[in-house]
Amino acid sequence: MRIGEIAAAVGLTTRAIRHYHHLGLLPEPARRPNGYREYGLREAILLARVRRLTELGLGLDEVRDVLADDVGRELTEVLAELDDDLARQEADIRARRERLAELLQMSREGLLPGEGPVSPGLAELFGRFSPAESATAAKDLEHLALFDATADPDRRDRIYQALSELADDPELAARLRELYARMDDIADASPDDPRVEPLGKDLAAIVPDDLLAALVHGGEGREDGSPARTDPGPGSAFGEAFLDDFAPAQAAAVREMLTVLTGRTGWTP
Amino acid sequence: MRIGEIAAAVGLTTRAIRHYHHLGLLPEPARRPNGYREYGLREAILLARVRRLTELGLGLDEVRDVLADDVGRELTEVLAELDDDLARQEADIRARRERLAELLQMSREGLLPGEGPVSPGLAELFGRFSPAESATAAKDLEHLALFDATADPDRRDRIYQALSELADDPELAARLRELYARMDDIADASPDDPRVEPLGKDLAAIVPDDLLAALVHGGEGREDGSPARTDPGPGSAFGEAFLDDFAPAQAAAVREMLTVLTGRTGWTP
DNA sequence: CTTGACCTTGCCGTAGCGTCAACGTTTCTA
DNA sequence: TAGAAACGTTGACGCTACGGCAAGGTCAAG
Numbered sequence: 001m002r003i004g005e006i007a008a009a010v011g012l013t014t015r016a017i018r019h020y021h022h023l024g025l026l027p028e029p030a031r032r033p034n035g036y037r038e039y040g041l042r043e044a045i046l047l048a049r050v051r052r053l054t055e056l057g058l059g060l061d062e063v064r065d066v067l068a069d070d071v072g073r074e075l076t077e078v079l080a081e082l083d084d085d086l087a088r089q090e091a092d093i094r095a096r097r098e099r100l101a102e103l104l105q106m107s108r109e110g111l112l113p114g115e116g117p118v119s120p121g122l123a124e125l126f127g128r129f130s131p132a133e134s135a136t137a138a139k140d141l142e143h144l145a146l147f148d149a150t151a152d153p154d155r156r157d158r159i160y161q162a163l164s165e166l167a168d169d170p171e172l173a174a175r176l177r178e179l180y181a182r183m184d185d186i187a188d189a190s191p192d193d194p195r196v197e198p199l200g201k202d203l204a205a206i207v208p209d210d211l212l213a214a215l216v217h218g219g220e221g222r223e224d225g226s227p228a229r230t231d232p233g234p235g236s237a238f239g240e241a242f243l244d245d246f247a248p249a250q251a252a253a254v255r256e257m258l259t260v261l262t263g264r265t266g267w268t269p
Numbered sequence: 270m271r272i273g274e275i276a277a278a279v280g281l282t283t284r285a286i287r288h289y290h291h292l293g294l295l296p297e298p299a300r301r302p303n304g305y306r307e308y309g310l311r312e313a314i315l316l317a318r319v320r321r322l323t324e325l326g327l328g329l330d331e332v333r334d335v336l337a338d339d340v341g342r343e344l345t346e347v348l349a350e351l352d353d354d355l356a357r358q359e360a361d362i363r364a365r366r367e368r369l370a371e372l373l374q375m376s377r378e379g380l381l382p383g384e385g386p387v388s389p390g391l392a393e394l395f396g397r398f399s400p401a402e403s404a405t406a407a408k409d410l411e412h413l414a415l416f417d418a419t420a421d422p423d424r425r426d427r428i429y430q431a432l433s434e435l436a437d438d439p440e441l442a443a444r445l446r447e448l449y450a451r452m453d454d455i456a457d458a459s460p461d462d463p464r465v466e467p468l469g470k471d472l473a474a475i476v477p478d479d480l481l482a483a484l485v486h487g488g489e490g491r492e493d494g495s496p497a498r499t500d501p502g503p504g505s506a507f508g509e510a511f512l513d514d515f516a517p518a519q520a521a522a523v524r525e526m527l528t529v530l531t532g533r534t535g536w537t538p
Numbered sequence: 539c540t541t542g543a544c545c546t547t548g549c550c551g552t553a554g555c556g557t558c559a560a561c562g563t564t565t566c567t568a
Numbered sequence: 569t570a571g572a573a574a575c576g577t578t579g580a581c582g583c584t585a586c587g588g589c590a591a592g593g594t595c596a597a598g
Contacts, residue, residue: 004575005506011419014576019555034563036576041514044507045411048418049385056372056386057365060554066385075385076376083369090362093355096326100352103325107345116318116335116344117325142314149317150280237274238313245310273544283545288586303594305545329585 006039010047017047025050025064057082115145121160122148128167136183139245155214162211172206179203189249196249200256204264212261275308279316286316294319294333326351384414390429391417397436405452408514424483431480444475458518465518469525473533481530 007014020026026046029037046067053063058078066075103117113126122144129137148156166172182199189195243251276283289295295315298306315336322332327347335344372386382395391413398406417425435441451468458464512520 001506001510002576006510009419009507010415013555015555015557018578023554034576036563039510041412041415041510044510045415048415052386052418054554055365056369075381076373079369079373079376079386083366083373086362086366086369090359090366093359093362096324097352097355097359100325100348100355104345104348104352107348112344117321117348143310146279146310146314146317149321150278237270238278241270241275241308241310241313271545282586284586284588287547292585303545305594323585 001039001044003037003039006044006047010044010051012047012051020047020050020060023060023064025060025067057086113141113145115142118145118148119153119156119160121157121164125160125163125167128164133177134180134184135187136250137177137180140180143242143245158214159211162208162214166206166208166211175206179206183250183253186249186253187247189247191248191252193249196252197256200253201260203253203257204260207257207261212265270308270313272306272308275313275316279313279320281316281320289316289319289329292329292333294329294336326355382410382414384411387414387417388422388425388429390426390433394429394432394436397433402446403449403453404456405449405519406446409449412511412514427483428480431477431483435475435477435480441475448472448475452519452522455518455522456516458516460517460521462518465521466525469522470529472522472526473529476526476530481534 001009003014003017007017017026021028026043029039029043032038049067050063053066054060056079058066062078062082066078069075099117102120103112106112106120106123113123115126118126125144126141129141151159166176179199179202182195182202186193186195186199243254246254270278272283272286276286286295290297295312298308298312301307318336319332322335323329325348327335331347331351335347338344368386371389372381375381375389375392382392384395387395394413395410398410416428420428435445448468448471451464451471455462455464455468512523515523
């Protein structure tokens with residue numbers, strides 16, 4: 001047989017067969033005078049074995065090992081290993097599909113924020129605060145979306161829990177909205193503006209103890225643990241970038257808030 | 270932030286971030302005087318979105334589309350498509366794992382032939398015929414293993430069914446063994462040997478009608494449909510290779526058998 | 539001054555082939 | 569009998585999402 005004929009017979013492409021030759025999986029057969037490869041039934045049988053093994057999902061070098069080692073002992077252990085691997089992949093895919101199902105559900109209900117797919121806990125928070133209510137609020141939600149993608153789920157959900165409780169209390173929610181408004185107000189103010197310091201203190205005051213605990217405690221006891229929404233506090237490059245995201249006066253207020261909060265936790269930089 | 274800092278903040282590697290720049294997924298940020306890239310919070314937020322999307326399993330160009338298209342319409346349809354894709358993968362993996370489970374089972378029971386993993390139907394046939402009983406029998410099983418990997422499951426199982434019934438009948442099985450022995454006997458004979466023609470006729474005689482029907486009918490009505498165990502009959506390159514796998518006298522006997530069988534089906538070459 | 543931890547660009551490697559490119563051979567057909 | 573169609577040959581690049589290494593430049597600390 002020529003290569004195309006054997007390829008059709010075993011259900012492979014000619015390219016695949018040449019590839020197997022190249023890898024040494026299958027020895028090159030004799031050539032006809034014109035240079036064409038000449039295949040016999042033995043090669044077809046070998047290729048059929050290769051095909052069965054690759055269809056199971058074995059890699060080509062594993063196939064080579066199995067073919068070389070002859071007899072099923074090696075085969076059995078390769079198959080077992082492969083099954084483990086496939087089990088992992090399957091679990092992985094299922095987990096992703098579960099997340100996808102949540103997201104598709106949210107998407108159909110129109111709950112997906114512009115930030116794209118986020119955790120359900122955060123999506124709920126997004127639903128609670130009207131999006132374009134305040135520039136500062138919008139920014140805050142963006143920060144949360146960043147946090148959402150990076151923090152570990154435990155801590156994340158504890159923090160969302162605390163925030164959710166805060167939003168549930170009508171009085172607290174009203175105060176929060178007011179604070180956002182006051183932040184908006186000082187967008188163009190100087191850092192020395194007299195409104196800055198009281199705003200910082202009021203911001204600190206609305207942070208409940210359980211939220212603060214979750215923020216501080218979640219940091220896994222290293223150099224972080226700062227109450228900034230995203231792990232490292234000011235002093236770290238990230239913290240500076242975080243503060244840079246605010247207007248100067250707003251940043252000063254946030255800094256003031258952090259000072260008060262670190263005082264409350266007894267944490268030292 | 271420098272690239273390592275933002276990478277740590279969003280949970281990516283610096284290499285990945287540079288890769289995203291290269292692909293145009295994320296614009297190159299401004300540089301410091303020393304050439305270092307300088308990142309701000311905006312980039313972190315963008316990267317967090319990228320990370321969420323890639324973790325769902327989106328390809329990077331899909332991520333780019335989603336980021337560019339802004340807003341969830343495109344996103345929703347990409348997610349739905351992705352879910353379809355994952356569903357297919359999951360089904361595929363499950364099917365492979367089922368086959369693997371069968372094979373591991375057979376392997377533990379020592380039923381795996383040297384041919385490696387074959388379909389359950391064939392494994393059963395392998396179990397019925399003692400492996401080294403006859404050189405011709407061994408060859409026949411090899412041919413079946415080749416057939417096993419290439420034929421479509423329907424036809425394959427119908428044929429195995431017929432073969433299994435043949436093997437179930439003690440008298441037929443005994444006759445089959447005798448035919449194998451006679452094939453062995455003429456391994457070194459001349460094609461003109463007087464034993465060849467009667468052997469061919471006897472070979473044809475033991476093929477039951479249902480097996481013949483399965484063999485002929487399975488060919489999906491094109492140029493095949495030949496009763497050779499593997500699709501195309503003599504005249505095709507594969508058929509020649511098949512006959513070449515036998516000693517000359519044996520090949521003559523097989524040819525004789527085919528002549529008789531094609532006569533029985535009324536099939537014309 | 540050195541060491542070490544950063545950063546820079548750039549190129550090779552991964553798995554399993556698909557897909558040209560550029561060319562020779564065989565076979566069918568007008 | 570010529571030309572086209574359908575085979576074959578080797579060789580090289582492409583795909584995914586980066587990892588790893590090389591060969592350097594930069595910066596802070598001991």
